[in-house]
Amino acid sequence: MTEQATRTVTIEQAGEKLRPADLHDLCDAADEAIRAGGGFGWLTPPGRELMERYWRGVLIVPERILFIGRLDGVIAGSAQLVRPARNNEAQSHACTLTTAFVASWARGNGVARRLTQAVEDEARALGYRILNLDVRATQTGAIHLYERAGFTRWGTHPHYAWVDGRPVAGHYYYKDLTLSPPASQPNESQP
Ligand SMILES: CC(C)(COP(=O)(O)OP(=O)(O)OC[C@H]1O[C@@H](n2cnc3c(N)ncnc32)[C@H](O)[C@@H]1OP(=O)(O)O)[C@@H](O)C(=O)NCCC(=O)NCCS
Numbered sequence: 001m002t003e004q005a006t007r008t009v010t011i012e013q014a015g016e017k018l019r020p021a022d023l024h025d026l027c028d029a030a031d032e033a034i035r036a037g038g039g040f041g042w043l044t045p046p047g048r049e050l051m052e053r054y055w056r057g058v059l060i061v062p063e064r065i066l067f068i069g070r071l072d073g074v075i076a077g078s079a080q081l082v083r084p085a086r087n088n089e090a091q092s093h094a095c096t097l098t099t100a101f102v103a104s105w106a107r108g109n110g111v112a113r114r115l116t117q118a119v120e121d122e123a124r125a126l127g128y129r130i131l132n133l134d135v136r137a138t139q140t141g142a143i144h145l146y147e148r149a150g151f152t153r154w155g156t157h158p159h160y161a162w163v164d165g166r167p168v169a170g171h172y173y174y175k176d177l178t179l180s181p182p183a184s185q186p187n188e189s190q191p
Contacts, residue, residue: 007071007109011118014066016059025075026068027051029103033077036104037139043163067118069102069111076106079115081122094130094174095123100142112142116149124177131177136161137169151175 018026031045045051058066058080065081079100084091097119102111123131133151135142137160147153151173160170 010070011114032103033101040099040101069115071106077102081119095128097133131175134172
């Protein structure tokens with residue numbers, strides 16, 4: 001029997017700028033994740049220049065907070081918390097977890113679970129009561145992850161996405177942050 005090495009998962013909030021090496025690694029991880037079944041909008045990788053512009057844009061949009069997940073120090077995935085627009089007073093209680101992905105080489109180590117937890121913790125810390133998300137019905141891994149994390153499915157859109165010339169359904173979820181206590185752990189090594 002071979003012994004499994006302990007992998008280290010760390011999650012951080014990106015600041016307003018990414019170091020060039022981190023931007024490069026984030027683009028690599030996203031490219032790879034898109035090729036391996038994506039999940040965050042793109043069906044094929046958009047080319048490096050556009051991808052870099054995308055991430056730089058994320059960093060300067062005030063409503064977006066980017067969380068980066070590392071496995072053994074290498075950027076392996078990310079997720080974003082999107083706050084409601086300032087004019088949206090009626091929905092100022094709710095924010096959204098979006099564009100989550102983990103590169104396939106890093107999957108199965110708890111990176112997505114820890115990213116989800118980090119987004120949830122920040123949503124609570126910012127005073128939001130509800131965390132929303134949506135996911136393609138074909139993303140079974142993500143569906144398992146979010147249902148295990150206590151998200152409630154409240155609806156399914158039959159024409160949520162359009163992939164390979166066909167409509168793909170998508171599920172909509174929410175989590176009531178006022179009902180569940182924060183269960184966050186500090187950066188840890190176990191999945
Ligand atoms: C879904 C995804 C984010 C999971 O990332 P990951 O880092 O491997 O997930 P974790 O290791 O944190 O696992 C979290 C849970 O999900 C489960 N899981 C992960 N991938 C799974 C899969 N393909 N099928 C079933 N369950 C899966 C794990 O077993 C674990 O469950 P547990 O808590 O009951 O043990 C990743 O596979 C991915 O990026 N997929 C494509 C894009 C996508 O679906 N994005 C999210 C929607 S926008």
